[in-house]
Structure formats: C-alpha cells, structure tokens
Amino acid sequence: MKKDINxxxxxxxxxxxLVVIVAALLTAAALWLQPxxxxxxxxxxxxxxxxxxxxxxxxxxxxxxxxxxxxxxSFLLDKNGNAVEDGTLxxxxxxxxxxxIPMKGNGLWGPISGYLAIDADSSTIMGANFDHKSExxxxxxxxxxxxxxxxFSGKRIMENGRLVPIEVDAITGATKTSNGVKEMIDxxxxxxxxxxxxxxx
Amino acid sequence: xxxxxxxxxxxxxxxxxxxVLVLGICSCLAVTAQLxxxxxxxxxxxxxxxxxxxxxxxLRKGIPSRIRIIVQLVVVATLVIxxxxxxxxxxxxxxxxxxxxxxxxxxxxxxxxxxxAFALSHGPWESxxxxxxxxxxxxxxxxxxxFFRELFGSGTLLGYQVFPQSxxxxxxxxxxxxxxxxxxLIIVGVIIWIQRTRNPxxxxxxxx
Numbered sequence: 001m002k003k004d005i006n007x008x009x010x011x012x013x014x015x016x017x018l019v020v021i022v023a024a025l026l027t028a029a030a031l032w033l034q035p036x037x038x039x040x041x042x043x044x045x046x047x048x049x050x051x052x053x054x055x056x057x058x059x060x061x062x063x064x065x066x067x068x069x070x071x072x073x074s075f076l077l078d079k080n081g082n083a084v085e086d087g088t089l090x091x092x093x094x095x096x097x098x099x100x101i102p103m104k105g106n107g108l109w110g111p112i113s114g115y116l117a118i119d120a121d122s123s124t125i126m127g128a129n130f131d132h133k134s135e136x137x138x139x140x141x142x143x144x145x146x147x148x149x150x151x152f153s154g155k156r157i158m159e160n161g162r163l164v165p166i167e168v169d170a171i172t173g174a175t176k177t178s179n180g181v182k183e184m185i186d187x188x189x190x191x192x193x194x195x196x197x198x199x200x201x
Numbered sequence: 202x203x204x205x206x207x208x209x210x211x212x213x214x215x216x217x218x219x220x221v222l223v224l225g226i227c228s229c230l231a232v233t234a235q236l237x238x239x240x241x242x243x244x245x246x247x248x249x250x251x252x253x254x255x256x257x258x259x260l261r262k263g264i265p266s267r268i269r270i271i272v273q274l275v276v277v278a279t280l281v282i283x284x285x286x287x288x289x290x291x292x293x294x295x296x297x298x299x300x301x302x303x304x305x306x307x308x309x310x311x312x313x314x315x316x317x318a319f320a321l322s323h324g325p326w327e328s329x330x331x332x333x334x335x336x337x338x339x340x341x342x343x344x345x346x347x348f349f350r351e352l353f354g355s356g357t358l359l360g361y362q363v364f365p366q367s368x369x370x371x372x373x374x375x376x377x378x379x380x381x382x383x384x385x386l387i388i389v390g391v392i393i394w395i396q397r398t399r400n401p402x403x404x405x406x407x408x409x
Contacts, residue, residue, distance in 0.1 A: 005263065005264075005265050005266075006265055006266060006267060010265060011265045011267060011268055014263070014264070014265055014268070014272075015268060015271070015272075018272060018275060019275070022275055022279045025279065025283070026279065026282060026283070029283055029286050029287075030286060033286050033287065033289070033290040036289075036290035036291065037286070037289045037290050040289065040290065040293040043293075044293065060293070060294075133300060134300070136231075136234065139234070139380060172377060173377060173380060173381070
C-alpha cells in the first residue's frame with residue numbers, strides 16, 4: 001500500500017509525530033545534562049569571584065578548592081545594609097578583607113554582568129571582571145579582556161564617606177556597552193552603599 | 202573516490218557557498234572581527250550542515266513537500282540546541298564562545314540552502330559529505346576574512362600581539378574601519394574578485 005505523502009491527514013500526522021519526538025528528545029537532554037550545566041555555572045561563578053578579588057592562577061580545576069580556602073564568609077544584605085536571611089544583595093568575603101559583589105546591567109545587545117571586589121577600607125576597588133551574553137566581538141566584547149578590566153583596580157568609590165560616580169575609559173566603537181558598564185557599577189554601588197558606609201569608622 | 206573528492210573539495214573553490222552562491226553573508230559580518238570566534242563559528246556550522254544534511258536525507262522520502270521547510274527548520278533548530286546543551290555540560294568554555302552565535306547558526310542560509318538543493322534529492326552519505334564540504338567552504342572564507350580584519354583592525358591574531366610595540370611608537374595605528382561590519386563585505390568582495398579573475402569561466406558574460 002502506497003501512502004499519499006501530500007494528503008492533509010498524513011501532513012498532520014507527520015507534523016505531530018515530529019514535534020512529539022523533538023520535544024521528548026530536548027526534554028530528555030535538558031534533564032540529563034542539567035546537573036552538569038549547573039556545576040559548570042557554579043564553578044564559573046567561583047572563578048569570577050576569585051579573579052575579581054585578585055587571587056592568581058585560578059582555573060576551572062582548582063576553583064572549588066581555592067574558593068573553599070579564600071572565601072571566609074558570604075551573606076545576603078537587605079537594602080539597609082544589614083545581613084539578613086532573606087536579603088536580596090549577595091556579598092562574598094574573600095580572605096577576611098575583600099568584599100566581592102555581583103553586578104547586573106545592560107549592554108548594547110543584551111545583559112552584561114560582572115563582579116566587583118572592594119577593599120577592606122570600603123573605598124577602593126581591588127579588581128573587577130565582566131561578562132556578556134551578546135556584545136559584538138572586538139567591540140563591546142572587549143569588556144571581558146584584561147586590558148579593560150585592569151583599569152578599575154585602585155579606583156576610589158568613596159570620598160569623605162560619600163559615594164562618587166566611577167569613571168570608565170570607554171572602548172572605541174563600543175560607547176553603549178562602555179556606558180552600560182559604568183551604569184552597572186554605579187547602580188550596584190548605590191544599592192550596596194548603606195553597607196559600605198556602615199563599615200567605615 | 203572521485204565523488205567523495207568532488208563533494209568535499211568543490212565547495213572550497215568553484216561552488217563555495219559564500220563567494221559563489223553568496224549565502225551566509227550576514228553571519229560572515231557578525232563573527233569575523235576576530236579569528237577565534239570565526240573558527241568556532243566555522244566549526245559549528247560545519248557540524249550542523251553535515252548532520253542536518255544527513256538527517257534530512259534519511260527522512261527525505263517521508264517528508265510531505267508542503268511542510269518541508271518547517272520540517273527542515275525543526276531538525277536544524279533541534280540539532281543546534283542539542284549541541285549547545287552538550288557543550289554547556291561538557292565544554293563550558295566553548296559554549297561561552299558560541300553563545301552569541303547559536304541563533305546565527307539556526308538562521309544560516311547555507312544550511313537551509315544545502316538541505317533544499319542537495320539533501321532532499323541525494324542519499325545520506327553523499328548529503329553528509331556535501332554538508333561537510335559546504336561547511337568547510339564557509340569556514341575557509343570566514344577564516345580568511347577574520348585573519349585580515351583582526352590583523353589590521355586590532356594588530357593581533359587569536360589575541361596575540363603581532364605588530365611589535367615599536368610600530369605603534371613610530372606612529373602606526375590600527376585601522377578602526379576593519380573592526381566595523383562593512384569591512385567584512387569589502388574583503389568578501391575582494392575575495393570574489395580574485396576568484397573570478399583567476400577562473401574566467403565563472404564570469405557570467407563569458408558563458409554566453
């Protein structure tokens with residue numbers, strides 16, 4: 001018996017079967033691979049935190065061990081700068097003196113993120129790193145390079161106990177992304193300001 | 202053997218998907234500012250064209266022609282998502298490089314073009330080779346374009362400094378235009394020009 005592969009019945013059947021198979025395949029793959037992916041993302045987060053804090057030679061194999069060694073505390077802050085159970089602002093303490101805070105912002109094409117390490121006196125940036133989802137390689141994508149990230153080390157965020165806006169050397173041809181980075185840092189610091197003001201004597 | 206050679210080698214030259222069929226130009230603009238993403242993109246498109254050609258060729262007798270484009274799209278999209286998920290789980294660094302391009306791979310016209318033009322009317326093994334060949338042809342052009350754009354736009358190759366610092370001190374400057382998308386088109390145009398000059402039989406008016 002030869003089927004007519006252009007009859008409506010066959011087309012509906014074909015489409016339905018195809019979609020069900022594909023859906024099952026993708027679901028199975030997602031469920032099976034999820035634990036591996038989560039582990040990678042967690043590891044990536046640790047690498048970024050340690051790198052921002054200036055720990056040398058961090059790679060994906062030793063990140064877990066180094067994080068265990070260096071991260072002395074981590075807690076969640078509420079908007080008044082108090083450590084509470086259900087806070088929304090995470091903070092990681094590295095080697096008892098560096099505070100590392102996560103940042104989220106917008107680049108030109110999509111979200112950008114990063115970590116900012118702040119010294120014990122709460123007024124100087126120790127280091128920063130950035131990541132992006134979809135900035136243009138060679139332009140906005142340059143925010144992930146050492147060259148761009150190193151400019152933040154040593155910048156002051158507090159003058160006389162007050163927050164000062166950060167200055168960013170923009171990347172040529174990537175003004176929007178560079179502005180996005182500046183805005184991200186300023187917004188994040190503003191949110192954490194109560195905590196840093198409290199730390200200051 | 203000659204068939205094998207023809208399917209793999211021809212797309213690198215006389216039937217190149219970028220310079221002759223002029224497909225896949227949009228991704229050619231997007232990923233060639235540096236060499237590394239161009240290599241990653243070339244490799245992933247090669248894998249996806251080869252595998253999707255193979256799958257569509259295996260299914261070709263059963264696909265109703267009225268919904269064949271949808272079926273092709275579903276197969277390509279599934280394949281790309283699966284590959285991305287696998288990379289995320291087992292090669293996280295590569296997947297981070299690729300994240301921007303996943304969408305570009307799905308919409309790459311070379312993949313759909315080869316499915317329509319070849320896989321629907323040829324056997325699985327031939328289709329697989331054709332996909333491989335076209336993917337390699339595409340990668341070749343990407344790498345050539347990215348080589349010139351990164352070298353003259355940033356003075357680096359694969360991120361390593363090529364021009365010594367003394368060049369810059371003597372007044373040499375990187376060409377900012379190289380980084381911008383139009384330059385990719387100009388370089389592709391120059392490649393097409395060279396290719397046609399060396400192969401006069403490819404010029405349309407000669408065939409009349």
